[in-house]
Amino acid sequence: MRVIICGAGQVGYGIAEQLSREDNEVSVIDTSAELISAITETLDVRGYVGHGSHPDVLAKAGADQADMIIAVTLYDEINIVACEVAHALFSVPTKIARIRDQSYLAPEYGDLFSRENMSIDVTISPEIEVGKMVLRRIAFPGATDVVRFADDNVSMLAIECMEDCPVVNTPLQQLSQLFPDLVATVVGVFRNGHLKSVDSSEQLRTGDLAYVICQRQHARRTLGLFGHVEQEAHKIVIAGGGNIGQYVARSIEQLQPKTRVKIIEFNRDKAIAASENLNSTIVLHGSVLDQKILHQADIQDADLIVTLTNNDQTNILGAVMAKQMGCKSNLALLNASSFHDAAKSLALDAYINPRAVTISRVLQHVRKGRIRSVYAVQRGNGEIIEAEALETSPLVGQALREIDLPEGIRIGAVYRDKVVLRPDGNMKIKAKDRVILFASADSVRDVEQLFRVSLQYF
Structure with missing residues (x-):
């Protein structure tokens, strides 16, 4: 597959790393010569310095022969225009855009990114995901x-x-x-x-x-x-009142009205906006690294602190300080993969990798066959895949114990007629079953073959 990626930041790099590992032809565009140099020196990809929305740059990157464009720059407007230009001038079949500004995604504008209005096949909102x-x-x-x-x-x-x-x-x-x-x-x-x-x-x-x-x-x-009987948190402190923090707080207000939520936001304008957009959530203006602010948030009585600022170091230190001051548990947002391996030694109970979320959404549309959903685990060394079985699939009609599944694949559940079934040796997969399975990186291609449409039906 020939893929163009607009944006060589952390997300663009992660997508390029995954796709190039699978022998796809990948071209990456970014305005930063430094980022392009770094990505071409470490990955088997082609790099182009320039704007991903400019026709001449897209042409140099091979847009006329591309199967997909993935626009994940920091700017929504560039991502939108890049997809539109790729469609209008180069007829790129699949166009994926990262959209961060929530005003584009408001319910009243739900038809904005429909195919009738824009030439974008898939929008990804990292904040919501x-x-x-x-x-x-x-x-x-x-x-x-x-x-x-x-x-x-x-x-x-x-x-x-x-x-x-x-x-x-x-x-x-x-x-x-x-x-x-x-x-x-x-x-x-x-x-x-x-x-x-x-x-x-x-x-x-x-x-x-x-x-x-x-x-x-x-x-x-x-x-x-498995011995995990941890109780769900009812007193939560969130560090970071941006899009993610507000989304989490608003959802808790709606779904768990008895849960008490407090937000700590360093930026005054964001703090004011958060207080205006939320109902029962208490918003404090200050730094999560300030012990006085943590005391005001009653951190010593909190069940959980979730650090969701744009700075990994702040998220780590804020989570650790809160735990030392009596908070029962912490959860940190970590963008840099270098921190993931050190999470335990840093006294973090758990962390979230936002890059993995975005990459997984992209992989869903890269995978061939009737693949409905993909989630990459352990930096892409394995995937949890949901795929729909077709009449022509070699899985259909035989007892699972009689099927010689490729090494690295393990079926975990089958969703049939709105019922979740646990697989056993006697189970026979039926057409239209949705199979949820684990696949190692080396066996992903085998999964695609198991769930592809037979050529005889074209």
Whole structure:
């Protein structure tokens, strides 16, 4: 696939890294010669210095032969124009734009990005996507990652196996026998720096990060089975009153009216805007690094602090200070991947990687076949994929135990007729089933083949 990426920042770099790793032909455009030099020196991509919305720059980057353009610069207007120019002059088939300003996404303007009005196939709002992830993490404090599939009926939980985890050193098949009514399947494990799929003979070990696919209603029970019984937060402090902070606070006001939320915002204008846009949320003007402000926010009584500023260092220090002052738990937004590996040593209970959210949304539209949703885990070394089975799929009609699935693939759940099913050896996949599975990076191409439309039907 030939792909043009406009924007060589953290998000653009992450997308280019993932796509070039999969042998796609990638061209990256950015106005910064320094960023282009850095990305071309470290990745197998072509770089072009210039504006991604300018026709001559797009032409140099090979837009006339491109299959997709992904516009993820810092400026919404450039992203929009780049997609429009790519469509009008070069007939690029798929156009994806990152849109950050929430005024473009207001409900009353819901038709703005419809195909009748603009030549943009997919819009991605990092703020909303990250906000949704924050809300899921608040709802399931025992999980280090939570993602929804199958119209929100299936959850993927990343669960750390602590020293007191009841299920360690037990073959997974025994867990299925002990809890036959629990719709949950361990599909992958991150152990000693390596990510792999697992089968029913595998045993979890202390320190493992297990990836579990389960029926959404069974998520809390699944966490309890792993020994995670953390209580949901009812007193929350949010550092950062920008788009993400306001989205989270507003959603909590609507969905959990009994939960008390306070926001700390350093910028006065943003603090005023947040106080005007929110109802029951208390907004404090000041720095999360100021102990006096933290005391005003009653941090010593808080169940959780969520640091969502634009500065990773502020998010880390604010989260750590809050915990030292008595806050029960913390959750930090970390953009730089260099901080992720050090999260535990930095005394962070959990963190959110906004780049992974955006990259996953892009991958959904890069993948071939009937792929409905994709979520990349462990820096793209594996993916949780939701795919629709077709009549022509080799999965359809045979018992799963009779199918020689490629190595690295593990089916976690099947969504059929609005019912979530746990797969076993006797199950037969039917056409139109939605299959949620784990795939290692090396086996993603095999997944695409399993869910592609047969050429005989064209």
